[in-house]
Amino acid sequence: MKYIDEFQDPQLARRLLDDIHATVTRPWALMEVCGGQTHSIIRHGIDQLLPEGLELIHGPGCPVCVTPLELIDKALEIASRPDVIFCSFGDMLRVPGTGRDLFQVRSEGGDVRVVYSPLDALRIARENPEREVVFFGIGFETTAPPNAMAVHQAAEQDVRNFSLLVSHVRVPPAIEAIMSSGECRVQAFLAAGHVCSVMGTDEYPALADRFGVPIVVTGFEPLDILEGVRRAVRQLESGRHTVENAYPRAVVAQGNTAARAMLDQVFAPCDRGWRGIGVIPESGWRLAPRYRAWDAEYRFSVDTITTREPAACRSGEVLQGLLKPHECEAFGTTCTPRTPLGATMVSSEGACAAYYLYRRLGGTTTAPLEASSVE
Template sequence: MKYLDEFQDPALARRLLDDIHATVTRPWAMMEVCGGQTHSIIRHGLDQLLPDGIELIHGPGCPVCVTPLEVIDKALEIAARPEVIFCSFGDMLRVPGSDGDLFRVKSAGGDVRVVYSPLDALTLARDNPDREVVFFGIGFETTAPPNAMTVHQARKLGIDNFSLLVSHVRVPPAIEAIMTAPVCRVQAFLAAGHVCTVMGTGEYPPLAERFGVPIVVTGFEPLDILEGIRRAVHQLEEGRHEVENAYPRAVAADGNPVAIRMLEDVFEVVDRSWRGIGMIPQSGWRLSERYREYDAEERFRVADIRTQESSVCRSGEVLQGLIKPHECAAFGTQCTPRNPLGATMVSSEGACAAYFLYRRLQPPPAREASTVG
């Protein structure tokens, strides 16, 4: 199968691992930004094949996980209204708000529907002119262009009973926030390939230079990730901090210019709150003034909803790479996929869900002193 089996070849994986083992002379800590990469790492046990001195820190690149609690509560408030058809991708329906989730709203009579594209929601709005149709638009730069296009189409077609509840976030400001945090152990980044497919690599060289960290754009299959680690290790060992594209089959330096122009037209950059992390300046989007009438927060007057995170759930520390999921006392006991305390246990890209699914339920036994170096 083209572009799948080729990137899971055990013999090629062994060659990459041999190169990594032969290159490493001291401990290094690097962060994979994307939750899809985290799941691939844990599923294939890549972290257990690396030299003892290489630590992979799981980053905040799960769009469901970083959607703020207050935005979930706004979604619940809007979805419960009788005039609303509330549309979302399926992975948002079990994300806990302050009191319940979208499944609970649906079971109580709310018209909550799973769709496979924001354009499905726009079609519902066209076919139900007497109802308000809201699409829950979350995610990173990867999912923002189709949501922007849908709002653009709604305006072009004069469909005024459609609106978008926006919770889009941007990766480069998150990297800056991680590197400027009081506690930061990250020495290199594996950047999210799908984000760079849209945005290109132009935002990363200033970050690599400012913080002295290698940034390697990486895909999601085992060989993609091992090649990204290999390149990052070589840079670290050689004292370099450059941006490298290890995902050229999908990523061009300038990204997707058409998608970027659509984002610039429909959205404007704003400060955005990340669940479990807090406010990161210039890290998100909202609808621009030209499209503000399609903003569900304003249409339904829910902008002032404020919430407080659970004192038990430590998902914020997981998202910042400060702890591993099984270091949280609630992991696997009070917090499970059936009864999640935080979004990192719900999402298909959440680090806690990956650790639970692939049975990383306890911290590994302490290893003897590293033989690296």
């Protein structure tokens, strides 16, 4: 399959690994800021094939995982109302709020539906004019354009029973927050290719210059990630810190100009809370004032709900790269996919879920994969 099989070629993987091994002369710490990349790294054992001392740190790249607990509780409150049809992507249904999740709300009679697009939710609103239809709009810059389009169309079509519960976050402010932390060990970043396919790369050079870190935009297949690592360590070894695009088949410098125009029209920047991390200034979007009528927080008066993160869940440390999932005392014991303490264990992009799914239960106890087994 074009752009899949050729980026999982074991012989090419071996060549890239040989180049990385020949380049690295000292320890380095790289962070991937994408849950899809994290799952690919753990699934294929990429981190165990790298030279000793070259560490891949898993960052806050899972949009479900960073959705703050109070947003989940607001979703649960809205979804519990008898006049509401609450629509969401499926990976949000098992994310724990305070004491329950959306699956439990549905089992108690709430009309909670899984959809595949915000436009599906808009269609449901048109078909059910007597009900309030809410779509849970979460994610990074990648999922924001279709959510913006749904609100834009609702306004254009005067669909007044549709609203969006917004929890959008942005990657560049997260990188800035990570690098500004006193505990940060990150020396280079693998930037998420799908985010850059929408937003382009113009926000990254200032970050690379300010913090002296290479930033390499890369994809999600094994060869994409290895090429990103190879470029990052070459920069580190030579003392450079620039932005490189290692994903040119999907990313151009200006991004998707039509999508960016839609985002600028519908959303406005705002401070946003990240689950387990806290509020990062200017790291999110909210609906612009002209679209306030389609803002679910405003419509249902849930903007005053506040909650406290459970002390037993250390997902915030995992999301900041301060802790590997298997280093958490609850991992695989009191916290499993069936009994999750936090979203990182149930999201399809969560680091804890990746470690559990691919049996990375004790750090290096899993034998490194041979290059021939890179799928």
